Amino acid sequence: MAYSLITLEKSKSPISEAYRTLRTNVQFTGVDSETRIIMITSAGPREGKSTTVANLAVSMAQTGKSVLVIDADLRNPTQHKIFGLNNAEGLSVALVLDQDYLDFVKETAVPGVMVLTGGPIPPNPAELVGSKRMKRLIEAVSQKYDIVLFDTPPVIAVTDGAILAQEVDGVILVLASNEVNKDYALRAKEQLDKVGAKILGAVLNKADLKTSEYYYYYYYHGSDSSPKKRKSKRHKKAD
Numbered sequence: 001m002a003y004s005l006i007t008l009e010k011s012k013s014p015i016s017e018a019y020r021t022l023r024t025n026v027q028f029t030g031v032d033s034e035t036r037i038i039m040i041t042s043a044g045p046r047e048g049k050s051t052t053v054a055n056l057a058v059s060m061a062q063t064g065k066s067v068l069v070i071d072a073d074l075r076n077p078t079q080h081k082i083f084g085l086n087n088a089e090g091l092s093v094a095l096v097l098d099q100d101y102l103d104f105v106k107e108t109a110v111p112g113v114m115v116l117t118g119g120p121i122p123p124n125p126a127e128l129v130g131s132k133r134m135k136r137l138i139e140a141v142s143q144k145y146d147i148v149l150f151d152t153p154p155v156i157a158v159t160d161g162a163i164l165a166q167e168v169d170g171v172i173l174v175l176a177s178n179e180v181n182k183d184y185a186l187r188a189k190e191q192l193d194k195v196g197a198k199i200l201g202a203v204l205n206k207a208d209l210k211t212s213e214y215y216y217y218y219y220y221h222g223s224d225s226s227p228k229k230r231k232s233k234r235h236k237k238a239d
């Protein structure tokens with residue numbers, strides 16, 4: 001299976017724990033201001049935007065919040081695949097026909113998570129995402145759900161993400177640790193800064209735990225022979 005909702009299937013795994021940490025961090029960034037409409041993007045393709053959106057949605061819903069996922073990657077919608085939904089209709093249709101988005105919102109197998117799938121791929125995605133209808137839709141969803149998470153295309157490749165970034169409360173940038181080109185990541189950030197987006201933070205995705213300090217940390221402490229001195233030193237670093 002290309003996609004898995006690990007927060008649902010393996011809720012006790014370290015990866016699910018990482019999504020819970022992300023949830024907590026997002027909650028902290030919203031302490032002083034309302035941060036409920038959040039867009040997830042990345043510099044390039046395949047860095048893990050859609051996976052992050054879906055798992056963050058599940059993780060947030062597990063705290064009792066109502067979460068709407070909107071698939072605004074109209075060029076390559078995937079949320080319907082992750083949640084196993086039909087995509088014959090969705091955001092693109094709601095915008096083109098100026099029809100109530102609620103007609104297209106679908107419930108998922110996860111209590112509290114609703115999805116507005118992308119719908120059929122339109123010829124003018126950037127225009128639709130930047131339309132007045134889209135603004136009205138964002139206003140309407142903000143009245144109805146506790147949290148709204150937007151999936152988007154890569155911000156360097158097309159303008160859709162930068163356009164949407166101006167309408168949301170905050171943006172999370174997903175960076176694939178082994179694949180991301182630093183210049184690209186910086187360019188993505190610059191592009192978002194330029195339109196006045198509020199960047200809440202970045203997610204380092206696809207980190208190779210086997211070679212990282214974190215893996216070493218867990219591995220090291222899993223063994224009985226771990227010297228005490230190293231242990232406390234590592235502990236501080238991890239905190």
Ligand SMILES: Nc1ncnc2c1ncn2[C@@H]1O[C@H](COP(=O)(O)OP(=O)(O)OP(=O)(O)O)[C@@H](O)[C@H]1O
Nearest residue numbers: 002003044045046047048049050051052154205206
């Ligand atoms: N942390 C991870 N570890 C391993 N594989 C992952 C991870 N995150 C995502 N993937 C896998 O990488 C692929 C790309 O992920 P995803 O579709 O979420 O990225 P994307 O940024 O939304 O891509 P696109 O730009 O095509 O929309 C998927 O097959 C997904 O299952």
Ligand SMILES: [Mg+2]
Nearest residue numbers: 049050073078
């Ligand atoms: Mg995607």
